[in-house]
Amino acid sequence: MICDDALAAVSEHADGELDAPGADRLAAHLAGCAECRDFDRHVRDLRAGLRFEPVTGAPDIAGPVLARLRRDAGRQIDPARRPERRRPLVAAAVAAVAGLVAGATFVGLGATPPSPAAAGVPARVVAAQGTVHSLDADFRLSEDGRPGPGPERRSFAGHLAYRAPESLALTLAEDGGARGTGAAARLVVDRDHWWQRTARACSPAAGLVRCPEVRATATRAVADRAPFSDASPVPLELVTPVDSFALAGTPVDLGTRTVAGRRAVGVRVTAAQVAPLLAGLGAGVDLRPVYPGDPAELWLDDQYLVPLALLVRAGDDPGRAPWARSQGVADRPGAAVVRFTVRAATVNGPVAAGAFAVPGGAGPGAGEVRADEGFRSTRGRPTGGPVATYLPPGFRRYRAGTVATPGGPGVAVQSWTDGRAWLTVRSTADWPGGHLFGDLGGEVRPVDLGGAGRGYAGADGRRVALHGRGVDVVVEGSVPAADLRAVAAGLGVRGERVPAGWAEAATATRRAAATALPGLLVPRAGGGFAAPAVRVDERTVSQVASGAGDRGFVLVQAPAAHLPPPSDGDEVGVTVRGRPGRYSYGLGQLDWIEDGVARSLRSGTLTLADLVGVADRLERA
């Protein structure tokens, strides 16, 4: 037995998956091999530590869950009433086609002829960000059908002030009235300061049960904030919805109308696509959950592409009913869910003095959390980071400096802006490794940077990382992916392949993946999704593709003669690429077998109709 085999056998043996002769061979090898014995000891220690943890501190889950279910029962949500049962394949195929048609008329899956006006909107949004330098807007925001014990409807008066590149003040005041509480939320960001007061000390994650039923406010203040920091973000989507459109396909055209005295162009998209905009709008007030497949009508200023109105309605997608039950909401199809309307807006006008003054003064108040991001400006002196030789036209130097966090690597940060558009280069000489610097997520895509070697792009195309000799760099920004790559290629750093032990080591090119799995299907270019990140684990190929906003899917393929038995009872039969397949509403997963390979498409933000459309556009690698 050689060491590589023995090490693998140690792992299998620990899990009781090694047969008796294998165990005997392993024992013989261990007797004479210190390295394998070390590994064996590590495996045992790890198990002891993981399995025999103290069980104190486990929270009570049953109490709040049952309380929620009893409340829901009072709201006439009958768990025993199930609209979807297992249906015969033919009927379900008809239903799937009907779903496609409904989806096409409702959310625009391509059946509506694209119009030239709407076709240009995604590119115009991305281009317009450089033209917006300030914004002052009064708006109304309302929501209907809130789950939980509070009022079902809430409305707010809002005000937004913005000055490029990252000074922003957003205020939301809930209307009074019979059940209103007059709660207010406010966010103020001014370069290196970030301050937020939320109306409720509760995370807005969907379906939360633990939210306190009494109103509470909480305040968080951040000082020494790094430029365009992820940890203290600015809702720039309210100024120009770049994240909602950067990867978008052609939306459905709604024509033009006047909003707040301004000419507006309308598009119909899905709530998943405008999720970044919705998240910004609901900052600090815990908006109700929104079904990702619901249709959203968005009206954008015709000149600056600033959002002027948004209406999300409850759609009629078949997957909505199980989702609504899980969230404790019950919306009539067609009912307004969230509505945002600008009443008055001035673009590129003067901004009131003191608009971005961070409240504060006499030390932390009750319930206030203070944080320091550790950014120090180098005041015009070099940061020690690589020098950018290429910048997109119009970009000018913005803040630059260093960030030092206890126990973390020293990081040099440089930034450039053009109106609302921004770009950062972060670099470090002491990255400990294990995965790429820059938090790109588990799935990345190798990109060829010419003379600058190999870079890695995150699945959503918004970051490009370089692992160089003695330096690790990440380029990030709101600009198109091609600009990010050009900036990365001009940094004078030669990118290398990540070391074998890093998380991204299984990253593969399409060609390598096709070799590992003959018959591999890949998404056709375009279609509203970025080129996917590809990962190969033995003969299993995973592709992760991101679209506009929160839209995205995972495609996993592995050799198999037939699908595994369904573990869930809510699957329906569907026709996929002319073959029988099945779809689980609960898992959001579409499975089928094609040419001896099991294909599985999963998404938390696309509907069955969307997924069938994605499947139809797959092609041989």
Place this chain on the structure above:
Amino acid sequence: MQEPDPATIRAAAGGDLAAFEDLVRAYQQHVWRFLRRLVGDATVAEDLAQEVFLRVFHRLPTYAFQAKFSTWLFQIARNAGIDELRSRQRRARLLRALPPAPPPGPGAAEARTEIDAALAALPADLRETMVLIEVFGLPYAEAAAVMGVAVGTVKSRMFTARRRTQAWAAPGEGEGGRGVAR
């Protein structure tokens, strides 16, 4: 892990909240521990665990007894955890309200052991494999069913995860490699 009485499952599926409560109490700790290891945060895991059981309640009428109940339950929990991890990076860019304040009193600040740190440094796919097999003792075939991957993938992931945590725990490597993804 013990399988529940099918009669309890059927009663809960029919809307019997007392029966459902029995199910939640039997599995709440497993689900919470699994999610805590997967997402690395006890409070987020608690919220997710509540969401998981709400989903379970609404989907129980469709549970077909074709897979083990625990496999089915872990599938739902696993998808909730993976969705949370996937959306975390994107959500970081968006504006978020404040997370719930940590509960006061002793025991709130969870001591992060070296093993927690080693686990947290693993990518999500290796981490979930490790938790299913090491913490819950699932056989490879069941872990494969939960994650929707081949048995061979589980085997290789376990090996890689163990080698990586060994490298992490090796003397001299120190505290690097996690929490500094900036």
